Amino acid sequence: MATTCVIRDVNRHVGEEVRIGCWLHNKRSSGKIQFLQLRDGTGYIQGVVVKSEVSEEIWDNAKSLTQESSMYVTGIIREEPRSKSGFEMTVTNVEIIQITHDYPITPKEHGVDFLMDNRHLWLRAPKQRAILTVRGEIIRAVQNFFDENGFTLVDPPILTPTSAEGTTNLFHTKYFDEDAFLTQSGQLYMEAAAMALGKVYSFGPTFRAEKSKTRRHLIEFWMIEPEMAFVDHEESLRIQEQFVSHIVQSVVKNCRAELETLERDITKLEKIKAPFPRISYDDAIKFLKDNGHEIEWGEDFGAPHETAIAESYETPVFITNYPAGIKAFYMKPDPNRPEVVLCADMIAPEGYGEIIGGSQRIDDPELMEERFKEHNLSSETYKWYMDLRRYGTVPHSGFGLGLERTVAWICGVDHVRETIPFPRMLYRLYP
Incomplete structure (x- = not known):
């Protein structure tokens, strides 16, 4: 037998x-x-x-x-x-x-729209299978890293009454007789969980109603969001670079055949080991101006700016200390220079853009009240969030890693639409 x-x-x-x-x-x-x-x-x-x-x-x-x-x-x-x-x-x-008859996806070339309409079948192609296998390995590596470093997995809600970052790019729905939104981040809830459990992380879907059609954006995507009590900005950066190094080396070790199927240059991935270089926002602005980019201090970086900076490095690079005016309300100001905040974006090499955004959070209740007023946020709506500062406030930091951008970078694929089984993009809700 x-x-x-x-x-x-x-x-x-x-x-x-x-x-x-x-x-x-x-x-x-x-x-x-x-x-x-x-x-x-x-x-x-x-x-x-x-x-x-x-x-x-x-x-x-x-x-x-x-x-x-x-x-x-x-x-x-x-x-x-x-x-x-x-x-x-x-x-x-x-x-x-x-016996299958008239299988739609033949070995010939097909257009992107045709392949996306047949995504349920396109998943069977060797390249698509390899990408999803790498994605699965990344997820396993994420969970292993946090399990081995004392983090507890906590699940924040998907339906929320407010925005995490004070933006309007949210999907609105009715929650019986109340307004509700699909979450754009679990961060605020994870801060509450960190005050109970010390070091926590969430891993779940998030939604942003941005009418963007770039190769880096999805409407629905997955985020890994750790929050850590008694951890300052500097320690958070060390954790981030160890985390990303662990993910990449796990894929190199366990998905070699898939990387070869994708024709990925594995030697580039083998170099991804902590520590990572850092450049301040100030120095980044100077670098961009010196290299012909029209940008002024106080402006946020777009994809061309991030790519230009990343081209100088073979590993991810941190851009630190952005102006407070272009960052979220909860980020802690630099005590020595309050016009900038204790934050960093991690930019992937090879033109894949930001894969992590993180910061030390404001722990001073009076300063947080000021931020609410500056950003026109409802004290009543965010009362529970203020309670975290009223009752046992501590220094704490956190960050968020976008899974699909990370998959795109590690796999070397051009568009994030191939990094998730069934992508949700502008004008695409099928299949």
């Missing part, structure tokens, strides 16, 4: 007969031999059907297979150095589940 296994584990069954549930990715024939490119979600393997070694029924079954037909294939696993996986299967039986 053949052993049931998956393609990923065939190395454990060399010389044995196994049975694999799979789909036909591609096929070619050489007269009396058929070469079946099989996939099962865990990997790919070539199945070789020799006419003289199987019954006529099995030969005809193999011959009838079309792209994405489903089946159970039984065969003997053997080592094959010429194969990418290092293994091949000599097929002894083919049990057809379904």
